[in-house]
Amino acid sequence: MMQFTARHTDSKLVRRRLLVALLVIVIMMIILMLRMIWLQITHYEKYQELADGNRIRVEPIAPIRGRILDRNGIVLADNQTVHVLELHRDALPRPRTLEAVKAKLEQLSSYFSSLDEATIRNLSQQWARMNRHQPFIITRITETEAATFAVDEWKHPGFSINAVAQRTYPQGKRASHVVGYVGRTTIEDLKTLDPENYRNTDFVGRSGVEQSYEAELHGQTGLRYLEVDAKGRAIRELERIPPTSGKDLLLTLDLPLQNFAEDLLGNRKGAIVAIDPRNGGILAMASTPTFDPNQFVVGMSGQDYQQLIKDPTKPLLNRATQSRYPPGSTIKPFMGIVGLEANAITAKTRKYAGPSFEYKGMIYRDWKKEGHGMVDLDIAITQSSDVFFYELALDLTINRMDTGLQQFGFGEKTGIDLSSESAGLRPNPAWKRRVHNKPWYPGETIIAGIGQGYMLTTPLQLAHATATLAMRGKGFKPHLAQQAESALEPISLKNSAHWQTVIDAMVNVMHAPNGTGKKGGALANTIMAGKTGTAQVVAFAKDAKYNADLLPEEQRDHALFVGFAPAKEPSIAIAVMIENGGSGGGTASPLAGLMVDFWLKRQTQTSNPQ
Amino acid sequence: MTLIDTPQQQLAKWRFYIDPWLLLGILALATLGSSVVYSASDGDLAFVEAHLSKLILAMVIMVIAAQIPLNWYRQFSVPLYLVGLALLLAVMFFGEISKGAQRWLDFGVFRFQPSEIMKLAMPATIAWLLAKQSLPPNWSQLGIALLILLIPVALIAKQPDLGTAILVVVSGGAVIFFAGLSWKLIAAIVTFIAVSAPVAWNFLHDYQQKRVLMFLDPESDPLGAGYHIIQSKIAIGSGGLEGKGWRNGSQTQLDFLPESHTDFVFSVLAEEWGLLGVSLLLTLYAFVILRGLYIAWYARDSFGQLMAGAITMSFFIYVFINIGMVSGLLPVVGVPLPIISYGGTSLVTLMLGFGILMSIHAEHKRQAKRHHQS
Numbered sequence: 004m005m006q007f008t009a010r011h012t013d014s015k016l017v018r019r020r021l022l023v024a025l026l027v028i029v030i031m032m033i034i035l036m037l038r039m040i041w042l043q044i045t046h047y048e049k050y051q052e053l054a055d056g057n058r059i060r061v062e063p064i065a066p067i068r069g070r071i072l073d074r075n076g077i078v079l080a081d082n083q084t085v086h087v088l089e090l091h092r093d094a095l096p097r098p099r100t101l102e103a104v105k106a107k108l109e110q111l112s113s114y115f116s117s118l119d120e121a122t123i124r125n126l127s128q129q130w131a132r133m134n135r136h137q138p139f140i141i142t143r144i145t146e147t148e149a150a151t152f153a154v155d156e157w158k159h160p161g162f163s164i165n166a167v168a169q170r171t172y173p174q175g176k177r178a179s180h181v182v183g184y185v186g187r188t189t190i191e192d193l194k195t196l197d198p199e200n201y202r203n204t205d206f207v208g209r210s211g212v213e214q215s216y217e218a219e220l221h222g223q224t225g226l227r228y229l230e231v232d233a234k235g236r237a238i239r240e241l242e243r244i245p246p247t248s249g250k251d252l253l254l255t256l257d258l259p260l261q262n263f264a265e266d267l268l269g270n271r272k273g274a275i276v277a278i279d280p281r282n283g284g285i286l287a288m289a290s291t292p293t294f295d296p297n298q299f300v301v302g303m304s305g306q307d308y309q310q311l312i313k314d315p316t317k318p319l320l321n322r323a324t325q326s327r328y329p330p331g332s333t334i335k336p337f338m339g340i341v342g343l344e345a346n347a348i349t350a351k352t353r354k355y356a357g358p359s360f361e362y363k364g365m366i367y368r369d370w371k372k373e374g375h376g377m378v379d380l381d382i383a384i385t386q387s388s389d390v391f392f393y394e395l396a397l398d399l400t401i402n403r404m405d406t407g408l409q410q411f412g413f414g415e416k417t418g419i420d421l422s423s424e425s426a427g428l429r430p431n432p433a434w435k436r437r438v439h440n441k442p443w444y445p446g447e448t449i450i451a452g453i454g455q456g457y458m459l460t461t462p463l464q465l466a467h468a469t470a471t472l473a474m475r476g477k478g479f480k481p482h483l484a485q486q487a488e489s490a491l492e493p494i495s496l497k498n499s500a501h502w503q504t505v506i507d508a509m510v511n512v513m514h515a516p517n518g519t520g521k522k523g524g525a526l527a528n529t530i531m532a533g534k535t536g537t538a539q540v541v542a543f544a545k546d547a548k549y550n551a552d553l554l555p556e557e558q559r560d561h562a563l564f565v566g567f568a569p570a571k572e573p574s575i576a577i578a579v580m581i582e583n584g585g586s587g588g589g590t591a592s593p594l595a596g597l598m599v600d601f602w603l604k605r606q607t608q609t610s611n612p613q
Numbered sequence: 614m615t616l617i618d619t620p621q622q623q624l625a626k627w628r629f630y631i632d633p634w635l636l637l638g639i640l641a642l643a644t645l646g647s648s649v650v651y652s653a654s655d656g657d658l659a660f661v662e663a664h665l666s667k668l669i670l671a672m673v674i675m676v677i678a679a680q681i682p683l684n685w686y687r688q689f690s691v692p693l694y695l696v697g698l699a700l701l702l703a704v705m706f707f708g709e710i711s712k713g714a715q716r717w718l719d720f721g722v723f724r725f726q727p728s729e730i731m732k733l734a735m736p737a738t739i740a741w742l743l744a745k746q747s748l749p750p751n752w753s754q755l756g757i758a759l760l761i762l763l764i765p766v767a768l769i770a771k772q773p774d775l776g777t778a779i780l781v782v783v784s785g786g787a788v789i790f791f792a793g794l795s796w797k798l799i800a801a802i803v804t805f806i807a808v809s810a811p812v813a814w815n816f817l818h819d820y821q822q823k824r825v826l827m828f829l830d831p832e833s834d835p836l837g838a839g840y841h842i843i844q845s846k847i848a849i850g851s852g853g854l855e856g857k858g859w860r861n862g863s864q865t866q867l868d869f870l871p872e873s874h875t876d877f878v879f880s881v882l883a884e885e886w887g888l889l890g891v892s893l894l895l896t897l898y899a900f901v902i903l904r905g906l907y908i909a910w911y912a913r914d915s916f917g918q919l920m921a922g923a924i925t926m927s928f929f930i931y932v933f934i935n936i937g938m939v940s941g942l943l944p945v946v947g948v949p950l951p952i953i954s955y956g957g958t959s960l961v962t963l964m965l966g967f968g969i970l971m972s973i974h975a976e977h978k979r980q981a982k983r984h985h986q987s
Binding site for chain 2: 010016018028032036038039042044047049050053061
């Protein structure tokens with residue numbers, strides 16, 4: 004009973020409050036009603052006039068995309084004016100349905116050759132998210148088609164021709180992996196991009212620097228205030244906030260050197276990366292086969308696209324940054340530095356390098372059947388002795404190799420200003436346990452000493468490590484845009500004389516009579532330093548004889564080379580990789596020699612214009 | 614006679630119940646809303662279909678919610694509150710950012726705004742707490758209630774979602790008000806807010822500050838930030854007494870009005886249906902609100918009374934904020950017009966609230982019937 008009384012007073016209290024709330028609601032409702040009367044009755048005429056005179060519509064204006072230029076100012080990506088067929092939904096006759104538009108487009112296909120099924124399908128997909136009051140670009144048309152249609156345009160309300168800026172790549176297939184391409188903006192893109200700034204942007208960067216510098220290249224969308232008639236059609240422009248064009252992007256790339264590199268590779272699959280070691284700027288980054296970025300902008304048929312992505316030679320792949328290869332003997336100079344620093348060897352340490360190395364009953368063969376005899380580090384690098392480095396690797400242990408090679412950036416992304424760079428692979432026992440759940444075997448340490456086994460690098464990583472070596476540890480982040488230069492934490496050795504020891508050996512590789520890279524050295528017209536590499540793709544039985552001519556192409560060795568020039572004052576560091584190209588000395592080193600020669604001549608040309 | 618029934622008794626007494634008056638009001642509003650959305654979308658039937666399917670789904674939820682005994686809501690309020698709190702924290706760490714605010718949780722199949730849970734779970738928790746003892750609440754209860762209120766509000770405001778934060782404050786604050794918060798304290802709180810407003814200003818995001826400034830003087834930036842509100846006022850004012858006619862509003866049809874099917878849907882109605890349409894709308898709202906207050910008046914216990922009062926009051930505040938915003942009385946805070954605006958998670962929450970109202974009234978009906986029998 005007691006509880007019941009308490010409940011009763013509670014209820015009375017809440018009911019009193021409910022009455023207060025009702026009073027508040029009534030007052031606020033009256034406020035709203037008064038506001039409506041004030042707007043709709045008292046000031047009706049004022050707003051009526053404003054609405055009648057309200058013929059100003061705000062439309063976004065897409066900015067002009069910044070150009071991409073090489074270091075000499077040669078244009079790699081530009082904008083050109085092209086004719087397009089546009090759809091204006093709010094000017095269509097009713098019913099304004101997708102089906103009606105499709106039927107109309109069927110009729111119009113007699114005017115325009117590019118108005119095919121794929122184009123109509125694309126329009127159907129975009130239909131739902133189209134802005135009814137903004138023109139939609141249906142397809143690109145030729146000048147003749149534009150002229151023909153212009154005569155009949157009045158018969159087709161809702162369709163008109165217009166001239167717009169379109170991305171174009173004047174160099175075609177040249178440097179296409181570096182420059183990249185743009186593609187149509189999709190709904191997915193607008194989730195990550197600022198939708199306000201991309202309201203009227205039809206294309207965004209999809210790969211290369213077009214993608215990584217999208218923010219700078221795009222610019223800021225402008226606005227224009229249009230006077231429209233009672234049906235919403237624009238009569239004239241009243242005012243405009245002009246768009247801010249995207250910034251031109253100046254690359255470190257040297258187009259002549261890039262072209263030279265691509266021509267050197269020819270129709271082989273491979274990559275050449277050239278870096279200016281003094282600042283990390285990429286001078287050339289060739290990856291073959293290549294592709295024409297223009298077809299992505301113009302739009303290609305689904306069939307063409309399928310063909311491009313299914314091509315077994317993978318032309319869209321940037322082999323310089325995305326493909327991983329065993330470094331082979333090109334790892335040896337870095338192994339030398341690591342060995343010297345760890346006191347596993349000195350410059351004078353001599354080892355017997357016979358035809359093979361035996362460890363726990365396993366035979367590890369040298370590439371040279373008869374072996375090299377007694378060798379020190381210099382000879383071991385010059386002649387590329389495998390046995391010397393098998394033994395060194397075993398003395399070093401995998402963990403000391405691992406930390407030593409990490410300093411040069413192996414197994415880690417270089418941080419170049421391109422997306423989807425591969426990190427390569429720097430194996431160690433912890434990695435093997437994690438990924439394969441197996442212990443590390445000493446035999447794996449031995450073959451790691453000559454860059455075989457699990458270890459994988461990208462040509463860019465090799466070029467970057469070589470540039471750092473050329474600069475005696477003063478590394479720079481590899482970059483394509485001039486604005487992106489940045490120095491890395493330098494590698495400091497306990498004894499800086501070790502740099503010279505290894506560099507001297509690399510000079511001998513190129514210029515000594517028995518150096519493996521002497522073919523390249525002879526072409527360089529300067530003193531250069533380098534190291535050849537031949538990476539096995541498949542393992543062979545102990546007694547099998549390797550005969551490249553008898554092997555299917557995809558099983559032949561990869562030819563590799565790293566080097567820099569001039570040896571004393573380096574201005575270019577190079578990595579060459581040719582898939583299934585044979586030997587590093589025979590195939591890869593001459594290309595590097597020619598690159599060096601070409602670059603040094605160009606430099607004298609540019610410093611003495613006469 | 615016992616006041617609390619056993620579950621068996623509850624089950625035996627269970628009857629299907631829908632409050633016909635509330636349903637009538639909601640259906641009338643939904644019909645009016647759909648025709649406005651149809652006009653605002655330039656006669657796009659697909660749009661109206663999507664709107665209707667969302668409305669129907671939300672009303673199914675309402676009908677189900679009406680059948681659940683009130684006691685269950687009482688018992689589940691605290692766990693639901695804690696789940697909501699956990700999800701709000703999850704949003705802070707894993708939430709999806711859209712338009713500069715982190716409000717959504719993505720569950721793959723659907724996206725979900727945890728702050729919606731708080732609109733009901735938080736007032737229910739406070740009502741549960743305060744109804745445990747006799748009213749008005751003592752100091753310690755008030756302290757706990759304030760904590761229950763402010764923690765989620767702070768998390769929501771931080772997302773930042775000022776609109777929802779205000780609505781959540783209103784729903785929780787209404788419970789405390791109905792529970793008999795003393796007038797002296799109310800005066801003190803109002804004074805405190807007035808004094809601390811300049812401090813709070815500095816915590817607002819740039820775009821929020823911009824909205825408030827623009828509200829104070831929309832003409833200062835007629836083609837930028839003030840554009841929305843000016844166009845909205847023109848739309849309302851030019852509607853006059855009778856309106857320009859359905860699908861004939863130039864502001865709406867020529868796209869001068871921004872977000873015409875969501876936040877600014879009221880302006881479409883005012884432009885095309887005039888003051889008469891506005892009066893019809895406000896009358897329908899008043900009808901629903903009066904029914905809500907009636908249910909609160911006759912609710913069987915304090916928990917029901919407080920919840921019914923808070924749900925009704927929140928509903929009214931949504932209406933007031935939205936209309937106040939589009940007519941230039943209040944800053945633009947992004948609150949949809951209940952039942953009329955196109956879709957959204959908030960519609961489900963709203964209808965769930967009406968379901969709870971019906972459940973509260975079902976309780977009353979059963980009791981009245983028993984009184985009648987005895």
